[in-house]
Amino acid sequence: MAKIQIGLIGFGYWGPNLARNINANPRSILSCIADIDFERREIAGNMYPHVEVVEDPQVILKSPQIDVVAIATPVSSHFELARQAIENGKHVWIEKPLAATSAESAELVDLARQKHRILMVDHTFLFTSSVKKIHEVIRAGELGNILYYDSVRVNLGLIQSDVNVIWDLAPHDLSIMDFVLEQKPKAISVHGKCHFGTKLEEMAYLSLYYQNNLMAHLHVNWLSPVKIRHTLIGGDRKMLAWNDLDNENKVNVYDKGVEVMQRENGYAALTQYRIGNMASPALANKEALTEELDYLLDCIEGGQEPFNNGEAGHRVVEILEAADHSLKNSGKLIELLP
Amino acid sequence: MAKIQIGLIGFGYWGPNLARNINANPRSILSCIADIDFERREIAGNMYPHVEVVEDPQVILKSPQIDVVAIATPVSSHFELARQAIENGKHVWIEKPLAATSAESAELVDLARQKHRILMVDHTFLFTSSVKKIHEVIRAGELGNILYYDSVRVNLGLIQSDVNVIWDLAPHDLSIMDFVLEQKPKAISVHGKCHFGTKLEEMAYLSLYYQNNLMAHLHVNWLSPVKIRHTLIGGDRKMLAWNDLDNENKVNVYDKGVEVMQRENGYAALTQYRIGNMASPALANKEALTEELDYLLDCIEGGQEPFNNGEAGHRVVEILEAADHSLKNSGKLIELLP
C-alpha cells in the first residue's frame, strides 16, 4: 500500500512531536512543513533536510500529493485551515480544541461528513495507556456507579496570549471525561481569575453536573509553583486515583468505599467505610502520539470513522464556550444542551 | 502559681488528645472527664485512674474547683455547654466549629465578653509550625500580593451523622485563611453532592472571593481513596506549596512567578515565567495541641485575649453558614458581611 502523505501546518510547541512521529512511522510520509515563523522553519529544515519547508500553508492545503493535513497552529486559525483542507479533499488531524467557537466546530463536523473526509481531533490523552486502562476499568463496572470525577491540572504554565487557561488545559480533561464517562454534562458553573491584566484567566475551577447525581470538577491553573496531574474517580464499588506524574504506578484502583446502613430508629443513616486492597495495573509504555497516528492511518486506510472525530471535538468546544459564559457571569449555572 | 484545673466534656475522637495534653502539662490538672457513653468512660477511667470520670457534664459545669471547661462534643451541643460554662464563670476551650449557627456563636462571643471569660476555639492548625511559618512568610511580604489560596483536604472520611463535610473539614482551612490572609471573604459560591441519602454532602467545592482580586478555593471530600492535604498559595513575588503529609519538607517556598510585559503594539500583554530556587524552611517538631494548651494557660494567667478567640470562631461559622446557603441553591453567589 502506498504511504500516506501528510503535510504539517505549525511547527511551534506541539508540531515537532507530530513531525517526529509522522516521519518515523513506516506507513506515512512527512511531505511538507509550513510555519509562518522564519526561525521555526530553520529548525524544521535542519531536522528534516529531506522535507519541504514552506512559509505559506496554502502550499500544503493545495498540494495534490498530500492526503492528510495536520494542523498545530493557534486555535483562532483552526477553522479556516481545516475548512480549506476538507474542501480540498484532505483528511484533517487537528490540535485541540477543534475550533474557537461551537458554531465553527459544528460547521467543520458538517463539512467533513459531506465530503466524507476524516476529521480527527488530537485528544492525545485518549491514546495513553492510563486513559485506556481507566476506560476499561469503568466499562467493566469495576468502580460501580460513578459518584464523582475530580481533576487537578496545574503548573507554572506557558501563559497563552490568545486563550485563557480553560481553553488551554481543560480540553484534556473534557475529552477524557467524554471518553470514560460516556455521557454529556447537563450544566456547568465556573469560577476563575485573571491577575495580570490580560483579560485571559490564568486559573479556573469548573463544576460540572451530570445525570444520576454524578459531579465533576476541574482545577486548571497556570500559576501553580508545582506541577500536579491528579485525577480522582469515586465509584460506589471502588475508587480510582490517577497520578500522571508517577513513574511507577500511574493508575491505582482502590477497593475502598462507604457503606450506608439505615439506623433502626429511622432518623439518620449510619455510614462506615471499607478499606480493602489497592491494585495498580501494568500499563504499556508506548508513546500516545505514536498510537494515535497508527489509529489515524488505520482509519484512513480502512475508511473507518475515528472515535475522536469532529463530533467529539465539538462536544468539548460546546463545554468550553459554556464555561466562558459562566465565568464571565460570576459562576452562574449554565445549562448544556443534551 | 496554683495549677489550672480543667474539666473535659467529651472523650470521643478528639477528646483523648486534649486529655493527654492537659494531663501531661505541668501547669494544668485534668480534674474531671465527662462522657455520656459508658465504654468511653471505661477507657478514660483506665487511662486516668487518678481522674474523676462522670456521665453528667453538669458535674464539670458546676464544679467550683474547675477553672476551664474543654468541650469536645458534637457541634449541636456546643452552644448550650459553652453558654453554661461561661455563665458559671469558667473559661472555655472548645472544638471547632464554635457553634451550629452564627446566631449561637455571636451570643457566645457576647457572653464571654460580658463575663470576662476566655472563649478559645480549638483551631489546632494555627499552632502547627507549618501554619506559623506560612503566616510569617506572608507577613514578611515574601510572597508579595496574594493571588490565590487553594486547598485540597480529602480522604476516605469518617462520615459524620450530624454535619456535612463542609462543617467537618472546612473549618481547618477557613481558620487558617482567616489567620494568614488577615481579611474576610466578600462572597462565596459552593458546589457539592450528597450521594448516600443522608442529606449531608460528602464532597464540596468552595470558591471564595476576597478584595484585591484574591480568590480562594477549597476542596473538601470524605469520599477520596487517597488522603491529600495540599495547599497552594500564589503570590506575585513568590509562591508557596504546603504538603502537610510530607514528613521532610512540608512548606516549600518557590521563587517562581510570572512577568507581564506590555507589547509594543499595545494589543496584548506578553507574559513569561521565572523559575528560581526553592527554599524549605526548617520547622519545629512540637505537637500543635501542646503549644495551644500552653498558649491557653498563658492567656488565662496573663489575662490576655487569645487570637483564636470567639470572634475568630464566629467568623468561621458565618462562612460555613453562607456555604450551606449557596450549596442548597446550586452554587448561587452569596455575599458576606464585611
Next chain:
Amino acid sequence: MAKIQIGLIGFGYWGPNLARNINANPRSILSCIADIDFERREIAGNMYPHVEVVEDPQVILKSPQIDVVAIATPVSSHFELARQAIENGKHVWIEKPLAATSAESAELVDLARQKHRILMVDHTFLFTSSVKKIHEVIRAGELGNILYYDSVRVNLGLIQSDVNVIWDLAPHDLSIMDFVLEQKPKAISVHGKCHFGTKLEEMAYLSLYYQNNLMAHLHVNWLSPVKIRHTLIGGDRKMLAWNDLDNENKVNVYDKGVEVMQRENGYAALTQYRIGNMASPALANKEALTEELDYLLDCIEGGQEPFNNGEAGHRVVEILEAADHSLKNSGKLIELLP
C-alpha cells in the same frame, strides 16, 4: 483474672511509649517507673500521678507485687537488670538489642529457660501490620524463592554515645529478616565509617550471605539528611517493596520478574523481564506496641513461649557481634555459626 503488674525501668526515649501502652491496657497495671534521671522522673510523675516513681531499679526488681519487668535502658545495663529480674522470678520485656554481647544474651536465654520465665525482646517491628503482611506473603510462596533482601534505614539520627549505628538501627532489620526469611545468615561482611572521633561508626553497610544464593544488604546511617525506610525483597516469582514512610501504600507486591531462556546456540542465556500488576494489600491500622503488649500478656496468661523470645534476641546479637568484628577488619568476611 487479676491484672498483670508491670514495672518499667527507663523512662528516656522509648520508655514513655511502653508506659503509655501498659497504662492503657485493661489487662495490665503500670505499677512503678524507675529512672536515674531526676527530670525524667518528674515528667513520669506528672503524667502518671497514680504510679510510684523511683530512682532505684531495685525497687522494681525486688517488688513482690510486680510480675513483669520492662527494661528500656541503655544496652550496657540490659544484662544485669534482666538477670536480676529473672532470678527474682519475674518475666522480662526488654528493649533490643537483648544484650551487649552474645555471651550475655546466651546466659539470659539459659537463665529464663531454667527459671521458666518469659524473656521477650521488644522487636517492635514484628508486630506492625506491614511486617506481618510481608511474613504472610513470603510464607504463602507468593514471591517464590527469595533472591535478595535489601534495606535502607537512614536519617539524621540521635547519635548514641554507647553503641554504633549498627547496634542502634540494624536490630530492626535483623529481627525482621530472622522472622520473614526464617533462616540464619552464613556469613557477613561490613563496611562503615566513624567521622566524629567517637570510635562509634555513624554509617555502615552490611552484606549478609544465606543459603540458596540469597543475599541481604543493610544500609544504616545516622548522617542522612533525609529519612528513608525502604526495603526491597526480590523473589523469582514476584517482588516486594516496603516503604514504611508511605502513609497510603506501605507494602507493594509487584508481579514483576525476569525470565531466562537458554539461547539455541548454547553460548549465552537470554533474559527478558515481565511487568505485571502491582497489588498493595490493606493493612490494619493498630499501634505495633499495643499488639505486642497484648501478645506478651497472652503468653504470660497462657504459659506460652513468645516467638520473639530470648533465642530470637540472641540470634540478632550474634550477628551484631560478627558485624563489629568484620567492620574492625575492613570488611573481612566473617562466617556465622549455623
Next chain:
Amino acid sequence: MAKIQIGLIGFGYWGPNLARNINANPRSILSCIADIDFERREIAGNMYPHVEVVEDPQVILKSPQIDVVAIATPVSSHFELARQAIENGKHVWIEKPLAATSAESAELVDLARQKHRILMVDHTFLFTSSVKKIHEVIRAGELGNILYYDSVRVNLGLIQSDVNVIWDLAPHDLSIMDFVLEQKPKAISVHGKCHFGTKLEEMAYLSLYYQNNLMAHLHVNWLSPVKIRHTLIGGDRKMLAWNDLDNENKVNVYDKGVEVMQRENGYAALTQYRIGNMASPALANKEALTEELDYLLDCIEGGQEPFNNGEAGHRVVEILEAADHSLKNSGKLIELLP
C-alpha cells in the same frame, strides 16, 4: 565554519539518541549510520532518509569526509572500533564504559594523545544540570568536607548478555564521583550475586574508600521492582540529596549536620544534630546529550581537550576491573593505584 560530519556506529538502544541530537544540531551533520542488524537499519533509514545507512562500520571508519566517529555498540567492540577510528585520524565520541579492560582503555588514551585526536567518553550524566549543580555546590565548599557519597541505582533492568550490572550501571556513578569528588578511590570491596546462571551478576554493592575518611557506596541492581535513582552526599557543613526521578526538586541541599562536643570529663564525645533550612536550586531544563554534543563540537573547533576524555574513561574502567576482581573474591578489599 563548515559543519562537522559525524558517522554513528550502533543504532540500538542509545544510538538513536545520538542520531537525533547530531541531526538536530546546526553545527553537525549526521553523515552515516552503521548497524549490523537489518531491522535497526530499516528503522534508521525510515527516520533519516537523507542519511546513508550501512551494515559495515568500515564505511564510516574509512570515509574521508567523516570527522567524528560516534560509537554506541556493545563494550566488547569498543576498543577495535575506537582504535581504527583514531588511527584513521578521526575524533571519537564513545559510549561508556570506554573499553572492556583497563589495558585497552590505556592504549586508546595513548593513541589519541599521539594522534592528537579527541577521545570523548559519553558520560552523559556529567552534562545534566543536576550533576553540574552538585559539582558547583561541592566546589564552592557549601557541603564542607565530604563524609560520604551514597548512590542507589536500581530498576527492573534490561539484563545485558555481555556485561554484569556493574559494567552497565556503575559507570554512571563512577564518572559522577570522579567529577564531583575530584579524587580517586584508594580501595574497593564488592559484594554481589548472580541468580540466573548467566555468570553475570544482576546485583552488586560497591564500597569505595577514599582519602580523608571519605567513603562511597553504590547499589546497582537489575532486579528491583521499583526504579530508584537516589544519591546522598554528606558533608560536615551541609548535606545533599539528589533524586533524579523527582520532576520538581531534583537536588536538595540541607543545612543539617552533626555537632560534636567533647564532654567535660573527657570520657566520651557528645553529639547533637542541627536541622536548618533546605534549599533546592533551580535547574536548567536542557537535554544533557544536547549539551554534551555542543561541548564536543566546541572542543573540536577550539582544539580543546574535553574533561570527559579518555583519561576520565580509563579511571572508570580501572575501578570496574577492580570491582570485578573483588566480587570474584567474596568482597576482598582491592587496593587501587594512586
